[in-house]
Amino acid sequence: MHAALRGIVFGTVTLSLALTTAACGSADQADGKDSGKDKKGPLTIGLLLPENQTARYERFDKPLLEKKIKELAGKDTRILYSNAKQDANLQQQQAETMVTKKVDALIVDAVDAKSIASSVKKADDADIPVVAYDRLAEGPIKAYTSVDNPRVGKIQATSLLKELGDKAEDGKIVMMNGSVTDPNAKMYKEGAHSVLDGKVKVGKEYDTKEWKPENANGNMKGALSSLGKKNIVGVYSANDGMAGGIITALKGAGFTKDDMPPVTGQDAELNAVQRILSDEQFMSVYKPYVPETSAAAEFAVALAKGEKLDDIATSKTDSSSQKDIPTKIVTPLPLVKGDIKKYVGKSGFFTAKEICTSKFKKACDEAGIK
Template identity: 60%
Template sequence: MNTRMRRAAVAVAAGAMAVSLAACGSAKESSDKSDSSSSAKKGDAIKVGLLLPENQTARYEKFDKPLIEKKIKELTNNKGEVVYANAKQDASTQNQQVDTMVTNKVDVLIVDAVDAAAIKSSVQKAKDAGIPVVAYDRLAQGPIDAYTSFDNTTVGKTQGQALLDALGAKAKSGKIVMMNGSSTDPNAAQFKAGAHSVLDGKVNVGKEYDTKDWKPENANANMEGAITALGKKNIVGVYSANDGMAGGIITALKAAGISVPVTGQDAELAGVQRILAGEQFMSVYKPYAPEADAAAEMAVALAQGKSLSTVAKDKVDSPTTKAVPSVLVPVTSLTKDNIKDTVIKDGVYSISEICTGAYKAKCDALGIK
């Protein structure tokens, strides 16, 4: 995976790292969690439970899992063990996986929740068993000990601004469609809020959807419905919360003979190639290595009873827990103009992977050789 390792990201905004999410009224205080983990300090021979939410999005199996495994091996002198499970977008399955990890007495859990609220009771079970929990990528509810993700509101702002830039003077000449992510994912709400903060008053939103399970086929069906409701001549752009959904959206647009700017997120290979082809306007490049490294570092520290103060410089509130020690990773807008300086330069994809078949001419035209 060395060729897949991502380096430090290009920061979008200097203040992006100072995020504090709104907390509900009766939230419990969270502090440095080293005192809430198992009292017995452990050495390098730790067992880390890693629970990822689904395998339809390319990132989890291709980037997150191997990056976390590699970092934990580095931090534990190859003595640490990672026990892995993927919930395949089923919250009940993930809760059962947590129970199994608790039964098997892992030393720490890294959990990317399918459903941030549904995981709450399982997080509590882990806590009661003396197993600290790192919320990964999505802010899980319950007594989590640490959290790492990207600045999700800034992701939405980045997408919204890119769509405005693409529309230019045509921003209010018709309607845009907003294809948000799954309502069970707290990140989706933050992307949506960030996008609205930029777009509101500057575009006319004709249709807006929360897309069940982030599935491309659901986005495709929603887009077909939007085209029918609004009329294909009246749609000037589409806000898509990620690349997978953008693929489904673009399929529907092409079938209707519509060519308009479409946003995305995750810099998936197919998304990068659609950007090259002019079918998708942009994606949000999220460097997974810093996020994965932060999760591994916090997990190892918690398992070994060490302080998080040298790793987690931010604090984030969840609906149930205040001031969770956190690491927030900045992002950048990916367009055809900076493919070479981002995903290729950082070794995410090689030129040969991107510039295949029909995309080679597009690469040549942009000097990607």
């Protein structure tokens, strides 16, 4: 691991989101109860993913989820899949189509955690259990799995501060947070601020609409105009897609890889891994997709069969509309240039052939990737 990141130790984070004083539901499985289902014949599992701009969903999440579901429930299991392409209204329609088709369980990675609640309620009314995947949706969710989201923000911020060193006192950083409709974005931001506040000046901070790289690019251009190129010493970017848009703006302002301020990221996307190898992007956060997708598949199949979740869940989570949701949380890992070699070729990461195209061959050779 890069020396700047050694010694990062975070305590266990207990997830508890936005408790309200209003009466809240409780997931049936939290008390070890089952739904009483006795499913005969092949299962049908619905899968709704939020967007396709972030490469991870089609490249890793979807195939890994499908593989694990069929491994658990049999090769004859039907998997109905839809991608919302960052459209919350479209995702609601897709969810309601799944209800109409009477799937046995539904896995949802919500575009908008609040607006999907009505669709989750319709599924619940139809006796279709819903698993919240990666983002905690509102409504009567029966199970939830994600990464340790506050830790993601802490990893990014700690990495950035260590890379800045004394430069943290010499200028300002720009914070490019994610979309306000994504509950994870709030946790990344809070985690980052818990590390950065009082250690570095934040010159500009943005909540980036729909996580879109072009919106991050526009925001970064505005920050450069407002703060001045010489005053920006680093950029906190909540994910890799936005980091790409930010780096394009920085290049347009005259920065080269030799004087590029460190830019963070998340998701370990292929383009980001290549940017890290070529010293354009400083770091990303690698989220092990196999344990996260496996947990979602295990929850969905167990719920579809009416089985208990006690052996799958490792904790419980509260949303503003639901208490004691059976939960499994996965630990994210920092990814800097020196870390890439150890992940190459592993499940949920890229092969050397994918990374080391002709443009990046020299950088791969220097990093010992073959």
